[in-house]
Amino acid sequence: MRAYTDKQNAQAKAYHSDRFYKSPQLAKDKVSTDEIFSADLKSLEENFEISESYIQKGQMVLFIKPNDIKAVMKHLRDELEYDFLSEMSAIDFLAKSNQFEIFYQMLSIKKRKRLRVKFFIDNGEAVESICDIFNSANWAEREMFDMFGIVANNHPFMKRLLMPDDWEGYPLLKTYPLIGDESAQWYEIDLIFGKEHRAVVGPEIRDTKRVDQKDTTQFARVGSEVPYGTKASNEKTNFSEFQEDGGVPFITRFRKDLQKTLKKRK
């Protein structure tokens, strides 16, 4: 016999995790298949230690040592004509190996090539800022600090970029819940009204499917409204809109039978 499963609220449980799921991986090609990339890699390997390199989706991926990052960036910009840092950030691998992967996405406008420089740092370690080489790293490093808590050393203005300054926690960590931890859920209430106001407002309603027609503290039903918190009723609310009904002066009912429609422009 099949085990009993609760069919109530089945929609909320539609998301399941497959224990044996393996995320699809793009094919990795050898760097030697591309002339420009193999020349770039050769120039880099003469100066730095490259632990792994491959081409994925037409873009070269390089793994370097964390301490080399500034020299590698300078080399890429000045010698190899990779003159544009389009994005840099981190990826959370804390559950797997207690490490962050840091990536730098580069573009060479002259060569029409993109490459990605990557390295791993341990949890709690800092990276070296590359603001003085690529200005676009300024906000990207601040965002990385905001979202992952990874500090960039020697950054001119290491401060949160997106979240408020007094925010607790780092939202892009995989351990951070999507709806936020306790301090996040009460952030605006604590800030504006104070902690004692939590009981007045009550917790956030996160169940978007929930509709209670009899709940008059959330929504009033149009046409049969009742005061806040009182019992819902089906009786029509008496709007006295028009002057004829004893309502507002000067606002009269539009009577179609008294109107004249012109057949022709005067």
Place this chain on the structure above:
Amino acid sequence: MAQHQVNYLQEGGLPVALTTVDKLVQWGRSNSLWPLTYGLACCAIEMMAAGASRYDFDRFGTIFRASPRQADVMVVAGTLSKKHAQFIKRLYDQMAEPKWVISMGSCANTGGMFNTYATVQGVDRLIPVDIYLPGCAPRPETLQYALMMLQKKIRRQSAFSKAKPKRLV
């Protein structure tokens, strides 16, 4: 100026209308609702369309003001992020009584599709709301309808009733 010839004996008698102060005051208030330009996200585009000439809010006496001190209605048009939450409260407090709030769109009503850490799950957690306008985003006609509903609500109120303590603080 246009010259109007009014025949008092035929068209509605003497030029006198008898009414109560309540009705007169609320008639004035409801027909000169000045909203604060408070666009937060994509609903703001619909709000701007409602204010522009095609939908023409001006004919309801609704003229957008750029200062909370000159505004009567706050149309919260869009997603309210938690970082911005303190400013909506500050702007609401700066508006002079009497004041009303239209919560425009799903995001302002309940947080909408942004069931995340960074979005306020409904502006009514921070300020009292008079009209909840559903939609994502509501069309300009819908905003007009919400405004007309608000006008009806105002016309029902008493002009000199002491401002009731609103739902929150």
